[in-house]
Amino acid sequence: MKQNFKHKLADQTIDKKEIARLSQWLLKYKKLTIGKKTEQFQKSFSKFLKIKNSLFVNSGSSANLLIAQSLLEAGYLRNKVIIAPALSWVTTITPFLQLGYKVELCDCNFNNLGLDLDHLEYLCKKVKPSAIILVHVLGHSNDMKMLMKICKKYKIVLIEDTCESLGSKYNKKNLGTFGLVSSFSFYYGHHISTIEGGMACTNDAKLAKIMTSVRSHGWLRDHSEKEKKQLFKKYKISNFQSKFSFFYSGFNIRPTEINAFLGISQLKKIYKIVKIRNRNFNLYKKELNNYYSVRCDTENLSSFGYATLVKNRDEVYKHLLSKNIECRPVISGNIAKQPFWKNMHKKHNLPNANLIHQNGIYLPNHANQKVNDIKFICKEFKKVAKVKLVLY
Numbered sequence: 135m136k137q138n139f140k141h142k143l144a145d146q147t148i149d150k151k152e153i154a155r156l157s158q159w160l161l162k163y164k165k166l167t168i169g170k171k172t173e174q175f176q177k178s179f180s181k182f183l184k185i186k187n188s189l190f191v192n193s194g195s196s197a198n199l200l201i202a203q204s205l206l207e208a209g210y211l212r213n214k215v216i217i218a219p220a221l222s223w224v225t226t227i228t229p230f231l232q233l234g235y236k237v238e239l240c241d242c243n244f245n246n247l248g249l250d251l252d253h254l255e256y257l258c259k260k261v262k263p264s265a266i267i268l269v270h271v272l273g274h275s276n277d278m279k280m281l282m283k284i285c286k287k288y289k290i291v292l293i294e295d296t297c298e299s300l301g302s303k304y305n306k307k308n309l310g311t312f313g314l315v316s317s318f319s320f321y322y323g324h325h326i327s328t329i330e331g332g333m334a335c336t337n338d339a340k341l342a343k344i345m346t347s348v349r350s351h352g353w354l355r356d357h358s359e360k361e362k363k364q365l366f367k368k369y370k371i372s373n374f375q376s377k378f379s380f381f382y383s384g385f386n387i388r389p390t391e392i393n394a395f396l397g398i399s400q401l402k403k404i405y406k407i408v409k410i411r412n413r414n415f416n417l418y419k420k421e422l423n424n425y426y427s428v429r430c431d432t433e434n435l436s437s438f439g440y441a442t443l444v445k446n447r448d449e450v451y452k453h454l455l456s457k458n459i460e461c462r463p464v465i466s467g468n469i470a471k472q473p474f475w476k477n478m479h480k481k482h483n484l485p486n487a488n489l490i491h492q493n494g495i496y497l498p499n500h501a502n503q504k505v506n507d508i509k510f511i512c513k514e515f516k517k518v519a520k521v522k523l524v525l526y
């Protein structure tokens with residue numbers, strides 16, 4: 135039976151006032167399929183992130199799918215080999231598998247839960263990938279300086295799955311603006327929510343155009359008149375045929391105007407949300423100073439949850455449940471240990487991800503938590519949790 139936790143892992147960010155404004159607006163609005171509100175949300179998001187193009191879609195998973203397909207359509211990859219983190223989310227990886235990419239898993243690093251750079255270089259030499267997708271796990275930045283160097287050295291396209299780290303920065307630059315393209319999620323419990331929703335962002339104009347088309351069946355309706363004319367001429371498409379002509383192998387992963395309406399209003403709250411999540415993280419770190427904690431220097435850390443390691447995880451889990459505190463595994467743990475992967479692929483040597491898989495746990499962090507909530511969670515955690523040491 136589903137438990138209604140007093141200390142939820144994640145919480146609603148859409149408040150009653152926003153729902154009231156949405157209801158009023160809905161009474162007047164005639165067409166709720168993709169339109170002006172989506173454009174407005176995309177513009178505000180680009181401004182916030184400091185990026186040229188943002189494409190709103192119906193989930194973070196769809197943003198990854200859109201990226202995986204559009205990179206192929208753009209001809210930006212010399213092969214279909216991609217390196218992905220073993221410690222990631224299932225739909226960071228599955229879009230690539232579904233589209234026929236060969237996915238190689240890279241181990242994680244204990245300082246930042248991102249990619250282990252030694253293993254990454256080893257894989258770059260061994261499998262010669264044309265792309266890397268990384269995840270900034272629970273808001274923590276990868277070592278972007280070193281990663282960018284590796285990408286440059288091996289001429290690799292970088293994709294950032296930023297679905298857990300909206301608002302975090304590295305060297306004063308927003309995560310999600312380092313790679314060629316990045317994805318965000320606005321699912322319930324993420325930093326901001328549009329009910330369901332996601333964003334794909336890039337500074338690359340060609341890729342942005344292709345993504346706009348791939349998002350909507352592969353047609354050109356969102357292209358300028360000049361661009362359409364050129365392509366119709368090139369492919370000898372009559373005016374009549376042009377109404378239903380498709381240039382890319384696309385999906386329908388569009389959001390609705392309802393989601394965009396919420397996105398515009400949610401984005402206004404992001405600074406406040408990041409501040410509280412950051413305060414929460416630091417409080418956990420102080421209270422749980424005997425236990426493992428992520429140690430990287432993410433500026434503005436927009437924490438998604440507090441990850442730590444314990445020897446007796448089942449015992450801790452049971453105790454926290456009994457105290458009405460929700461907790462979870464550190465996202466996928468080692469993805470190679472997930473049933474969907476185990477059935478399809480060879481064995482891997484991913485020791486760090488294995489340790490996270492066996493001993494990792496993450497504790498609630500959201501913008502509705504009070505200082506006393508976190509103190510209570512830490513007090514209960516410490517009553518049973520046995521320290522699991524890691525060598526950094």
Ligand SMILES: Cc1ncc(COP(=O)(O)O)c(C=O)c1O
Pocket residue numbers: 193194195196222223225226269295296297298318319320321331332
């Ligand atoms: C790293 C990561 N990527 C992708 C996703 C998928 O986002 P969505 O739930 O919006 O499909 C999530 C979801 O939590 C995630 O954590």
